[in-house]
Amino acid sequence: MRELSPTLLTAQKEASRIPYVRVTASNRVAGIVRLNxxxxxxxSEPDYFHxxxxxxxxxxxxxxxxxxxxxxxxYHQRVASPGPESDFSQWTYSGQYNAVIVAAGSLGAEVSIFWIKSDRSVYQLKSTDYGxxxxxPQLIDYSPTTAINGIAACYRPNGDIGLFFADQDTLYAKQRLNDIWQDKTSWDKTSGELSGVAACYDGDFNLFVTGQDPEGNFKLYSLIYGDxxxxxxxxxxxxxxxxxxPADGKFEYCQAFMDKPDVYRCFFAEKFSGTEAYTRPFWSHSVADTKFGDNLWREPVPFALSSEYGLAIAHHGSYGWLSHPGGVWRAKLSEESLDLSAALLNVRQETEKEEGRLTVELDSSxxxxxxxxxxxxxxLDIGCQxxxxxxxxxxSGSEVSSGPAYWITAYEHASAHGKASLILHALDGWNLIKNWRARHQLRWNKTGSQMSVKDILAFVLARCGLKLTVKSQSPVLDSYYPDFVINPNSQGDAVVRRLLSFIPDVIFI
Structure with a gap:
């Protein structure tokens, strides 16, 4: 629903009025900053746990x-003022060996490194001066076995620590409260072998877990250890x-990492053993203005790197950082926008039932x-908003009513009669939905009431980067639980239409 100021309402009713259009471009996709x-x-450091x-x-x-x-x-390394000119090649040997897996966390001046050794001992190495x-090293516990495939640590704002590690098919939580380490506790879930865990504190310990279910299917899970x-x-x-x-497929997931610079952003490694096999990191992020427990994530996207042990992610100030032993990456977290209004030569908006197009011509003389x-x-690039x-x-001046968002799909340079222009072609959210393809089969409500039509619709839209907001609804929207299957390579708009066929409601993108 559009909001109009009193002066805009008055101008709208005038017999003679002067139109004004504002067009802005930003490095966002559905409200989330696109990290470059x-x-x-x-x-040349070898790819291994980090x-x-x-x-x-x-x-x-x-x-x-x-x-x-x-x-x-x-080994550990500290780069005091990281940037393009920094030396990331210098490492310090800690004197520790036979480490099976490692995690790190920080709060203020305190930094902690955690690792589990081949004798099952769990250690903490702490710095109180920023590393x-x-x-x-302090011995804080023993793991049940050495089959540890995931470990993560994060701080509460008060300095307490949550340490989580995956031992075979069991996830353990161990907390430091008031500088005293408590006994570890195990989760109450049934699963197959676990292969990774990441943790981020935000009122609760929010966890991202990779592994298998009891039937051997490979899964990405979200989970909360409550606080x-x-x-x-x-x-x-x-x-x-x-x-x-699926268990009988050729994909598996491992090595989870997660951070929350703006929304939750996670990385994991995906292994494919079929034709043209690969092992590479994939990334995803939660949808804007949702809670972690909503479990609404964008479709995972591959990162241009071959790595079995994934990419660790963290942030500080206006930058996000990625790391693995042989690489460091940086991206701006801030939104960047351009007001294109002064350069507008022509704007054409076309709206149909399931497609909206915007064509913008800018003076580039x-x-x-x-x-x-x-x-x-x-x-102002392909994919930008x-x-x-x-x-x-x-x-009161040039006033506008905030309108719909589009995403740039193409641009072209034009020149005629001594004048140059840039023409932008953009499509609305329906194009994001049409471009989504299911990578693997998804199914709900086969044996019970897991997710309603509303929940499944929110899940699918999140895969496209969109949030479902309900203005009004029929009773059936959140009371009907169909046995619903999305087959591999199903197209997003077809899936949405199938879901809408169950209900009298309509959707506006």
Missing amino acids: WTRLYTG ALAIPGDGSLVRVRITPPADGRKL ASWGA GQEVPAGTWSELREFARA RGQYASPGEGELSA LEFSPGYVTP
Whole structure:
């Protein structure tokens, strides 16, 4: 529903009025900043278990374990003011070896490194000066076995710590409360072998887990270990699936990492053993203005890197950071926008039932739009968001009513009669839906009432990066639980139409 100021309402009713249009471009997709990662370091360190933390001074603390052939030695690194000119190749040997897996976390000046050794001992190495110096390793527990395929740590704002590790098919939680380590507790779930865990504290311990279910299907799960916000303290939420691959397929997931610079952003490694096999990181993020427990994630997207051990993610200030032993990446977290209104030559908006198009022509006679997607025009690139807001010139000035969003799908340069222009072609949210394809089969309500039509619709729209907002609804929307299957390669708009066929409601994108 559009909101109009009193002066806009008056202008709308006038017999003679002067139209005004505002068009802005931004580096967002459905309200989420699109991160443009730049690689700052390429090294020769072998791909193996690793971790990343950024303490309060913004320094980069990286940790890695060497492969078994080199004794599984534990190294750490601190780069005080990380940037394009920094040296990320210098590592310090901690004197620790036979490390099976490693995690790191930080709060203010305190940084902690956790690792489990081949004798099942669990250690903490702590710094209280941003990682500049380290104390002696502290033995804090023993794991049940050495089959540890995931470990994660995060701090509460008060300095308490949550440590989580996956031992075979069991996830354990261990907390430091008031500087005293408590006994570990195990989850109350049934699963197959686990292969990764990531943790992020935000009122609860929000967890991202990779592994298998009891039938051997590979899964990505979200899970909450409660601290009183969404889930009661000391209890586990339900295990919620947000991606799956069949046990008899050729895909599997492992090595989870997660951070929350703006929304939840996660990375994991996907292994494919079929024709043209690969192992590479994939990333996803939660949908804007949703809770972690809503389990609404964008469709995972591959990252241009071959790595079995994934990418650790952290942030500080206006930058996000990625790390693995042989690489460091950085991306701006801030929104970048351009007001294109002054350069408008022509705007054409076309709206149909399940498709909206926007064509914008900009004056580029001085060459100001000659290089879209570069430098100051970085927000004017394929995939970036255009917002079209029509209005009028009123006694209060040029006023608009915020209009729909579109995403740039193509652009072209035009030149005629000595004048140059840039023409942008953009489509609305229906195009995001049409471009989504299911990678694996998804099914709900086969044996019980798991998700209503409303829940499934929200899940599918989230896969496209969109949030379902309900203005009004029929009773059946959240009371009907169909046995609903999405087959591999199903197209998003066809899936949405099938869901809408169950209900009298309509959807506006």
